[in-house]
Amino acid sequence: MVSLPEVTVHDLAEAGVHFGHKTSRWNAKMAPYIYGIHQENHIHIIDLRKTLPLLKTALKAIYDVAFQGGRVLFVGTKFQAADIIANEAVRCGQYYVNNRWLGGTLTNWGTISSSIKTLRQYEKTLNDQESTLTKKELGSVDKKREKLEKSLGGIRDMGAVPDILFIIDTNKEHIAVKEARKLGIPIVAVLDTNSDPSNITYPIPGNDDSRKSIELYYKLAANAILTGIESDLAKSGVTIDDIKGGEFIKEKLEKQDNIQNNIIETRKKRIKIHKESGGENENENK
Template identity: 55%
Template sequence: MANITMRQMLEAGVHFGHQTRYWDPKMAPYIFGARGKIHIINLEKSLPMLVDAMNFIGGIASKRGSVIFVGTKRAASKSIEEEAKRCGMPYVSHRWLGGMLTNFRTIRQSIKRLRQIEKMEEDGSFARLVKKEVLQLTRERDKLEKTLGGIKDMKNLPDAMFVVDVGHEDIAVKEARKLGIPVIAVVDTNCSPNDIDYIIPGNDDAIRSIRLYTQLAADAVLEGRASVPHIDDSDEFVELDEYGNPVKRAAKDSKAKPKKAEKKKVAKKVVSKKAPVAADAVETVKEKAGEAAEKVEAKAAEVAEKAKAKAGEAVEKVEEKAAEVAEKAKAKAGETAEKVEEKAAEVAKKAKAKASKAAGKVEEKAAEVTEKAETAAKKVTEKVEEKVKAATTKKKVAKKKVAKKKTAKKAAVKKSTED
């Protein structure tokens, strides 16, 4: 089913393993050798194992089973998401939540919440909400879409799991083993092949090699689905007698006849029709199943109509209650707003009065301080002036004394010369 050559694997770099110091000894049978301290994977062993794994995936798809694609590391997330979407299979490409398989009932509740938010966005419920609520819902939706967007259409547990990098996705592998789900995994030289049902020895780090694995897995799913025979309503089931010849069906309104007569007629009448073959039991079961299906559909239609009516009534009641609550909230909000405005006005008035009083007191204190400063300055200037006057008078007196002494000396000199 898988068309892959060794040249394609070489070009994608499937043969490159990890460094020799990081190897797992259990991968020794799949290692060809080492080159430049890097292990080389033996593609002669890897190719048939890859083909077997892809054939197994195709067989599951041919039985209308589902295969979940798992690869959350950066190199694998994009190709896992694209190829899983291409073949219509569930996938996990962002982060594996613990209990995604073992606690699937709880995960279903989160998926239900995601669908509810998406429905609210589609039917225009966001327009009735406040911006903050819309932002919260969009953030919640984006978070759920990242982790659960790939499995939101998965109604039951998958029939198999395709994993890229067993070491990185060890929790997913453990959950699958616990539930008995077969695991198809790409195993590099640094990982253990234990607990893997279909081992694909190869490079799980290179983007090109991961792209090759995911493309092959998606192609195997598509081929397996294409091989399923499609039965239309126009197809007819034909009875066979004990000799393998087709038997003409009796009309429904005809009366029942003994079995021996039926066998004789069956042996004589032959009808040549090219259609799938079935036995009498299949026809009777089909007729009963058709009648039961019609009854179930009628009951389902009645139940659906009743449920729709009840849902409509419930929605109307909820809308009425929501309108009442909104009106009450608006009234309360108006009253509280008026009260807040009144209180704010009172507080503003009190603040203004206090501010004016404080300003008056400050002005009075400032006037007192200025008066005191002026009086002190006047006193200082008076004292300075008095000191200046005293100093000038002292200088004048000293000058007069000096002049008197000079005149006295001159007079004494004259007397001495005259004598």
């Protein structure tokens, strides 16, 4: 018997999952999931009795992918979701896009992989203490690295297209939806009252704007993933704590900090060498 994260209608209500958009903005295809209208605010109220079983079905699908060793990609580029998406993906050892969805992220994975290789090369250059590049040239490389890191940092270790997507706000992430559908990749998605549930594999009717709601969705998803991984490991007599202490989740959590720290330390050493040797002017790039 699978032990998925516990969640109740009360939990959903506490997180404000039932608050939809203004009635003037609704998508009629969401009618089956709407309980009524808040007369004072003129917003649709989502029926949490419909949301709960659909949420549990979605969590089971995510669990199954993790249990089978698959890849889960969290997608959410709206500002109130970005940090939540990244934190929860890292916590469960999965992947995320939280800045801007690059066209072809799924359908042109070969090009994306080449860009990831370029990102790694930039990092190698910046960490090379024997590099002959000037400060100005290194600054240019670092700017290019930062740009790629924003778009690709969350998928740099994914290795291949994901086995399932978990999207917040399908209107904003319509390109991701289109690419996943084209490749036949299952989609879990939170659908507010202005969304189109058509062709979403695992729809979750709910508020897609509130941070509290978003935190709940992705915390539950991350917990389902960790449970799936733990169930898979149990077959080999290994626990999730063993892996956390090794090179799986802990490594993912520390990797970005290590890269940044190495770059900063290398810069400091170069600046010191330049000063001691009467090198290029510190104000050159100001």
